[in-house]
Amino acid sequence: MALEIEGKIIRKLGVQSGTSARGDWSKQEFVIEYQEGNYPSQVCLSVWGPDKVKDLEKYQIGDKVKVSFNISSREYNNRWYTDLRAWKIEAESHIAENYTTGFAPTGVEGSGDTYKPNPAEAASTNHGYVAEGSVDQVEDDLPF
Numbered sequence: 001m002a003l004e005i006e007g008k009i010i011r012k013l014g015v016q017s018g019t020s021a022r023g024d025w026s027k028q029e030f031v032i033e034y035q036e037g038n039y040p041s042q043v044c045l046s047v048w049g050p051d052k053v054k055d056l057e058k059y060q061i062g063d064k065v066k067v068s069f070n071i072s073s074r075e076y077n078n079r080w081y082t083d084l085r086a087w088k089i090e091a092e093s094h095i096a097e098n099y100t101t102g103f104a105p106t107g108v109e110g111s112g113d114t115y116k117p118n119p120a121e122a123a124s125t126n127h128g129y130v131a132e133g134s135v136d137q138v139e140d141d142l143p144f
Contacts, residue, residue, distance in 0.1 A: 005043065006066045006092055007034030009059055028053045030086075032067060045069055045084045055089060066092045 010033045017026035029046045045067060047056050059065060068088040073080050 002068055002070055002087075004066060004068050005032060005034055007032040007064070009061055009063050009065060010042065012056070012061065015053055026050050026053050028056055030056060032065070043084065045086045047086050047089075052086070059089060059091070064092050066090045 009030055011031040013029040013031075015026055015028045017024065019025070025048070027046050027048045029044055031042055031044050033040050033042050035041075047053055066089075067086050069084050069086045071082065071084055073082045075081075
């Protein structure tokens with residue numbers, strides 16, 4: 001199952017490498033921040049193989065990207081580990097404007113689902129949306 005997410009790279013972790021029964025391997029993890037509803041969310045993805053690690057070097061912290069990835073899980077000693085493995089990373093110039101207006105991840109490829117909050121609706125439903133310079137600012141009830 002292939003998924004896509006759009007957001008901003010906020011962290012790149014160090015390259016990990018080693019040797020397994022199948023030969024040499026390398027991977028690098030990176031964190032994307034994306035807008036989900038009114039609050040930003042973060043997700044850690046990984047790239048595997050020297051070619052993909054080299055492709056990730058092109059992108060810097062703060063770059064807006066669109067990442068295509070697969071989800072896989074495996075069991076080890078009665079514990080399950082889930083991996084979000086990126087197989088394509090693209091720079092997105094139009095994400096910068098959508099990112100601040102509440103653009104949500106696209107979900108399944110081709111779905112195009114987006115959430116763009118309406119300030120009047122959010123105020124009337126008390127969802128905590130606060131428009132910049134709004135006179136009718138709604139207080140959120142989150143403890144942080």
